[in-house]
Amino acid sequence: MLWLMLRAIAGNHRALFGFTILLIYIIIAIFAPLISAYDPLSTDMDHAYLPPVGLGGTFEHPLGTDGLGRDLLSRLVHSARIDLIIAFLAATGAAIVGIPAGILAGYLGGKVNRVVQALTDAWLSFPHVVFAIVLIAALGVRWINLVIAITVIDWTRFARVIRGEVFGIREKEFVKVAETMGLSNLLIITSEVIPNVLPTILVVYTLELGIAISVEALMSFVGLGVEPAIVSWGNMIAEGMSYIRTCWWPVVFPVLAIMIIILALNALGDGLREIVDPRTSRVLR
Amino acid sequence: MSLLRVENLKTYYYTPLGVVRAVDGVSFEMEKGEILGVVGEIGAGKTTLGRSILRIVPEPGKIVDGRILFEGKDLLKLSESEMSRLRGRYISIIPETPILSLNPPFTIESQIKEVLKKHLGYSDEEARRETLHLLEQVVIPDREAILKSYPHELSGGMCQRVLIAIAFACRPSLVIADEPTTSVDVITQAQIVSLIRSMQREYGSSLIFITHDVGFASKLCRRMFIMYAGRILEMAPVEKLLTSPKHPYTKALIKVAYSMRSTKPTKGYLYTIKGSPPSPTQPPKGCIFEPRCEEKMEECSKIDSIPLFEVEKEHFVSCLLYR
Amino acid sequence: MGFLAYLARRAGSALLSFFIITIIAFILCRVVPGDPALLMVGSAVNPEEWFKEYQKMRALLGLDRPIYEQYLIWLRDIFTGNFGVSYRFNVPVGPLILERLPATLELVIPTVVLALLIGVLLSTPKFFRRMAWADKLASGFSFLGMSISYFIWGIFFIIIFGVSLNVLPISGRLDMGIELPRITGFIIIDSLLSGRFEAIGSFLKHLIMPVAALTLYEITLIHRINRSSMLSVMKEDYILMDKAKGLSQFHIVFVRGLRNALIPTLTLLGVQFTVLLSGSVIIEKMFAWPGIGKLLVSAVTYRDLPLIQGIIATYCIIVIITNFIIDSLYGKINPRIKYV
Numbered sequence: 001m002l003w004l005m006l007r008a009i010a011g012n013h014r015a016l017f018g019f020t021i022l023l024i025y026i027i028i029a030i031f032a033p034l035i036s037a038y039d040p041l042s043t044d045m046d047h048a049y050l051p052p053v054g055l056g057g058t059f060e061h062p063l064g065t066d067g068l069g070r071d072l073l074s075r076l077v078h079s080a081r082i083d084l085i086i087a088f089l090a091a092t093g094a095a096i097v098g099i100p101a102g103i104l105a106g107y108l109g110g111k112v113n114r115v116v117q118a119l120t121d122a123w124l125s126f127p128h129v130v131f132a133i134v135l136i137a138a139l140g141v142r143w144i145n146l147v148i149a150i151t152v153i154d155w156t157r158f159a160r161v162i163r164g165e166v167f168g169i170r171e172k173e174f175v176k177v178a179e180t181m182g183l184s185n186l187l188i189i190t191s192e193v194i195p196n197v198l199p200t201i202l203v204v205y206t207l208e209l210g211i212a213i214s215v216e217a218l219m220s221f222v223g224l225g226v227e228p229a230i231v232s233w234g235n236m237i238a239e240g241m242s243y244i245r246t247c248w249w250p251v252v253f254p255v256l257a258i259m260i261i262i263l264a265l266n267a268l269g270d271g272l273r274e275i276v277d278p279r280t281s282r283v284l285r
Numbered sequence: 286m287s288l289l290r291v292e293n294l295k296t297y298y299y300t301p302l303g304v305v306r307a308v309d310g311v312s313f314e315m316e317k318g319e320i321l322g323v324v325g326e327i328g329a330g331k332t333t334l335g336r337s338i339l340r341i342v343p344e345p346g347k348i349v350d351g352r353i354l355f356e357g358k359d360l361l362k363l364s365e366s367e368m369s370r371l372r373g374r375y376i377s378i379i380p381e382t383p384i385l386s387l388n389p390p391f392t393i394e395s396q397i398k399e400v401l402k403k404h405l406g407y408s409d410e411e412a413r414r415e416t417l418h419l420l421e422q423v424v425i426p427d428r429e430a431i432l433k434s435y436p437h438e439l440s441g442g443m444c445q446r447v448l449i450a451i452a453f454a455c456r457p458s459l460v461i462a463d464e465p466t467t468s469v470d471v472i473t474q475a476q477i478v479s480l481i482r483s484m485q486r487e488y489g490s491s492l493i494f495i496t497h498d499v500g501f502a503s504k505l506c507r508r509m510f511i512m513y514a515g516r517i518l519e520m521a522p523v524e525k526l527l528t529s530p531k532h533p534y535t536k537a538l539i540k541v542a543y544s545m546r547s548t549k550p551t552k553g554y555l556y557t558i559k560g561s562p563p564s565p566t567q568p569p570k571g572c573i574f575e576p577r578c579e580e581k582m583e584e585c586s587k588i589d590s591i592p593l594f595e596v597e598k599e600h601f602v603s604c605l606l607y608r
Numbered sequence: 609m610g611f612l613a614y615l616a617r618r619a620g621s622a623l624l625s626f627f628i629i630t631i632i633a634f635i636l637c638r639v640v641p642g643d644p645a646l647l648m649v650g651s652a653v654n655p656e657e658w659f660k661e662y663q664k665m666r667a668l669l670g671l672d673r674p675i676y677e678q679y680l681i682w683l684r685d686i687f688t689g690n691f692g693v694s695y696r697f698n699v700p701v702g703p704l705i706l707e708r709l710p711a712t713l714e715l716v717i718p719t720v721v722l723a724l725l726i727g728v729l730l731s732t733p734k735f736f737r738r739m740a741w742a743d744k745l746a747s748g749f750s751f752l753g754m755s756i757s758y759f760i761w762g763i764f765f766i767i768i769f770g771v772s773l774n775v776l777p778i779s780g781r782l783d784m785g786i787e788l789p790r791i792t793g794f795i796i797i798d799s800l801l802s803g804r805f806e807a808i809g810s811f812l813k814h815l816i817m818p819v820a821a822l823t824l825y826e827i828t829l830i831h832r833i834n835r836s837s838m839l840s841v842m843k844e845d846y847i848l849m850d851k852a853k854g855l856s857q858f859h860i861v862f863v864r865g866l867r868n869a870l871i872p873t874l875t876l877l878g879v880q881f882t883v884l885l886s887g888s889v890i891i892e893k894m895f896a897w898p899g900i901g902k903l904l905v906s907a908v909t910y911r912d913l914p915l916i917q918g919i920i921a922t923y924c925i926i927v928i929i930t931n932f933i934i935d936s937l938y939g940k941i942n943p944r945i946k947y948v
Contacts, residue, residue: 061646121628124629124879124922126632126633126927127927128883129889132922134916137653137911138808180657214759217759218757222890222905223909248771255764259755262757263755266754336848339852365857369851369857373853378852382845387844388864392870403854404854435943438943448849452689
């Protein structure tokens with residue numbers, strides 16, 4: 001299954017592009033201490049605002065330094081760690097809550113479905129950033145609370161999509177056959193329903209990773225995300241914006257880092273959708 | 286000069302699965318005031334033929350070759366804006382799917398009036414009066430109420446009547462009725478056919494009547510032709526075609542029609558044609574009907590694009606038996 | 609039945625969404641930030657006295673009543689505008705929010721209008737043969753734009769136009785030194801009323817970047833949904849029939865097609881509007897735009913509970929009003945809705 005998925009990704013340009021970049025980011029995050037020559041937190045006021053290479057900087061600080069003289073490359077690669085951890089934890093959390101809700105609502109219908117639908121509708125009708133700000137206000141500014149907030153807010157994304165998908169599958173012949181054969185609901189869900197929604201789950205999960213990274217940046221920017229003591233892309237942007245009139249590179253590099261990974265995740269998601277969707281994949285082959 | 290003359294028309298759909306030759310070298314001619322029947326199975330290319338004449342073949346379809354001479358002008362050479370002045374004015378169409386063919390968020394009134402305003406330059410008042418008159422012609426009761434209603438509030442039969450009114454509104458020279466009876470029930474079918482017939486007489490338009498039902502065609506038309514997999518297999522006046530069909534496919538088709546229509550109890554016996562229509566993307570070599578033909582000869586699978594041979598006056602057959 | 613039944617149905621669904629939204633808002637208000645009574649009691653000498661004091665405070669705040677009663681009281685407070693007194697500013701919360709609300713609407717309303725117009729317009733070149741290049745361009749932009757949120761647009765704009773080129777102001781609503789009497793709180797209206805036309809120019813200069821950041825992001829979403837819904841509408845039989853009637857392609861796309869395609873787009877707009885409100889919070893903070901989003905962030909930073917509650921309630925009311933507007937538009941555009 002995994003091997004098949006990887007082969008399918010290799011066959012789709014968008015997916016391959018997205019997957020490669022995600023992989024590069026993961027490797028960078030894992031080996032961050034080896035890549036960066038400096039401690040991302042150590043300040044050096046003698047070397048503040050050094051420009052990156054190409055703008056008069058030296059290879060000592062390839063991307064330059066920030067207002068406190070901290071090496072931007074080191075900060076950038078270390079940020080990848082916390083951002084990816086938040087992204088994977090939050091997406092996993094949202095999936096763990098949302099997938100069962102979606103499957104049960106779609107498969108059982110009736111009351112369960114009505115409750116899940118009312119909840120997802122309500123979640124949709126309240127601004128998520130306001131929601132997140134208030135949750136963080138309640139929980140406190142810590143990165144793990146950000147993970148919790150994203151989980152609480154975004155589980156509906158999984159639930160909504162999966163519920164729709166399961167509705168469709170429920171009407172399919174093989175489920176009807178399994179039902180007439182007298183298989184239990186649990187058995188049908190695990191043997192027929194889950195394998196069929198797995199590809200969709202993968203697509204939503206991929207997109208959710210991007211959303212979580214984006215939320216980290218937003219929330220840290222308003223000072224309600226990752227605690228300032230930890231270096232993250234959002235915190236780099238927040239700090240950089242305070243002296244944006246003096247120099248711009250401390251902001252631009254984390255913004256680019258976020259843009260590229262989100263672009264890659266969207267491409268991967270789109271690619272996966274193309275691979276999964278029988279209508280488009282038939283066209284492709 | 287004939288009203289419409291189609292020469293070697295080819296319309297292909299370029300689908301991801303391959304090229305579908307929906308209309309593949311069709312030629313025919315019709316006179317002013319004539320009713321011409323086009324008969325064929327689903328997928329024979331009848332609808333595409335009708336749409337090709339109006340140049341409204343939907344994507345990914347394309348008219349790739351041929352000429353369509355309408356009152357001497359080649360329609361395929363006209364610009365898009367010249368063509369749109371002609372559509373609905375001189376050539377119009379009655380569609381197969383009445384319920385789906387009226388634009389949902391617009392009232393019936395506006396959908397009839399706009400043709401009159403656009404093509405005949407009527408004022409709003411004149412258009413309204415003419416619209417009411419047209420609705421009377423197509424036998425719609427409670428006309429004022431119908432004008433204000435939206436398509437989804439009407440039955441299929443009602444929608445079809447409205448569409449007939451639109452088709453005849455500008456007294457066109459040619460009306461293409463594309464299986465107008467397929468999606469309405471049997472009693473309405475007969476009403477619709479006789480309505481089209483009387484409108485045609487009243488307004489003096491010529492009519493191309495597309496159907497899969499030999500019976501309907503024979504009651505309405507003077508001449509008809511049989512289409513199969515994008516080609517014309519046989520063309521003749523109705524009586525000749527019914528009494529002495531020449532092409533093996535026509536013979537089979539008429540046999541099927543009789544065995545379906547006969548009221549004699551035949552103890553479950555229905556005549557059928559063996560096999561199924563050819564794959565649209567990979568038609569067989571040689572005669573298109575050869576794989577299912579009961580009278581096939583050796584050279585049938587070898588000679589491509591068999592022309593129409595005239596066996597009698599006005600009776601053409603595309604079959605090597607009549608070379 | 610007909611119209612009355614439709615009204616009843618719409619009122620019913622509006623009521624349901626109203627309850628759900630207010631319940632969420634209520635719950636959110638109750639979770640932040642911890643126990644308000646605890647915060648207000650302060651310290652006392654001995655625990656027993658402290659506890660008495662604490663109980664008194666809970667009773668005063670109504671926290672000892674059953675939860676549904678608390679909800680009803682909370683609802684009543686919202687509708688009478690009685691949110692309490694801000695801890696930080698020491699003024700009633702209602703007027704404080706009303707003072708900031710126009711600034712938020714000044715961002716949100718132009719964004720909705722512009723994004724809808726441009727997004728819908730960009731989804732039409734697909735249906736004109738000669739405009740294929742424009743469709744390719746729009747779709748390419750849309751794909752890239754999907755990955756660039758208002759947040760990133762905002763930062764880029766600040767760096768490029770605000771700092772490097774230094775042509776646009778990066779904070780506030782008006783240049784320093786321009787004094788405008790406050791009449792409605794909307795700068796354009798106020799400057800027209802008071803005859804200070806120089807304020808309009810200054811205001812628009814301040815408005816460009818925040819609105820552009822929000823709009824560019826919204827456009828990509830509206831473009832994507834409207835284009836795909838146009839694609840399926842243009843395949844319908846009625847469009848073919850409209851063509852057969854001799855209507856021009858322009859008329860078919862912009863009147864006959866769009867009217868149908870807008871139905872799903874409008875549904876999306878309802879959902880999208882809350883995304884836009886989210887965006888306005890961040891953008892207000894980024895451009896120091898004195899709206900309720902910026903107010904919320906500072907209220908949270910100062911743990912100003914009454915103010916937080918008031919702002920949550922305000923967002924809740926905005927969402928409900930928008931839903932109602934979109935619902936009415938929906939009924940106008942889609943005749944079928946009346947009888948469903």
